[in-house]
Amino acid sequence: MILGRVVGFVWATRKDERLHAGKLLVVEPHGWYDPPQELGHLVAVDTLDAGLGDDVVVCMGAPARWRLGSVNLPVEAAVMAVVDRVEWA
Amino acid sequence: MQLGRVVGALWGARRATGLDRQKLLKIQLEGGGIVVAVDGLSAGPGDRVLVAHGSRVRDLTVGETVATKDVVIAIVDDLAEGA
Numbered sequence: 001m002i003l004g005r006v007v008g009f010v011w012a013t014r015k016d017e018r019l020h021a022g023k024l025l026v027v028e029p030h031g032w033y034d035p036p037q038e039l040g041h042l043v044a045v046d047t048l049d050a051g052l053g054d055d056v057v058v059c060m061g062a063p064a065r066w067r068l069g070s071v072n073l074p075v076e077a078a079v080m081a082v083v084d085r086v087e088w089a
Numbered sequence: 090m091q092l093g094r095v096v097g098a099l100w101g102a103r104r105a106t107g108l109d110r111q112k113l114l115k116i117q118l119e120g121g122g123i124v125v126a127v128d129g130l131s132a133g134p135g136d137r138v139l140v141a142h143g144s145r146v147r148d149l150t151v152g153e154t155v156a157t158k159d160v161v162i163a164i165v166d167d168l169a170e171g172a
Contacts, residue, residue, distance in 0.1 A: 008170035010092070012139065014130055015163030016150055024139070024163075026092065026170065040120020043090040043139055052171050062145065074146040074162055076090045 001080065002042070002058045004029040006050050010043060018075075021068045022047040025079065027058055044077035055083035090141045092165065093118040095134050099125060107156025114161060116140055126159035127151050139163035 008026035012019075022045045029042065044058045045068060057080045058064075064078035065071050097115035112128040116138060126140050129151050141162045147153075150160050 008168055010139065010163075010165055011167040011169075012163035012165050014166075015139070016129070018149070019163060026168070040118070040122075041092065043092060052169075061143070065145070071145075072149060074141060074149040074160070076141045076143055076146055 002027070002029045002060070002077075003083070003086065004042070004056060004058055006052055006054045006056055007041070008052070016074050018073050019045070021045050021073055021075065022078075023049075025050060025056070027056060027077075027079075029058075042077055044079050045075050046079040048079055048082050050079055050082045055086065057081040057083060090139055090162070091118050091120075092168070093124065093138055093140050095132050095136045095138055096123075097134060105156050107154055111151070111155055111157070114138075116161075124159050126161050127155055127157045128161045130161055130164055132161050132164050137165040137168070139165060 004027040007028045010024040025046045050056050059080045067078040093116040096117045099113040114128045138161045
């Protein structure tokens, strides 16, 4: 899972029809352990109504599709939580 | 899923069988990096697109027999950025 900040929203009319599950957020990661490579940004599907500037936890892969209720969604990343507070040890 | 811009198209007469009849786009990812993705939506040069990576997304969009892991799944109309 990835901890990141919402820095934008994406609108698209021409898209895969199964991408209607939620809003598309642009997330800038600031902490992650999977995937191990650095990402400048990622786009995640959000059903929790996160806003601009919110910190969110994003999950990649199959669990992201489970989160959205179907394994048959062409989705790679979903917002699992909107973060209230983070403590770094 | 990552945002990028279509910067070109690729043609090759000799391709692996899994890439027959697939339209290949060269995409400059935002934040750096180039990826060649299969286009399922007829995007064109200059379009801002959403690229997904992975075999499951590939299976669901362009098909299990296509030899790629990167697929264009949306053409971006608008992008709001802030914070």
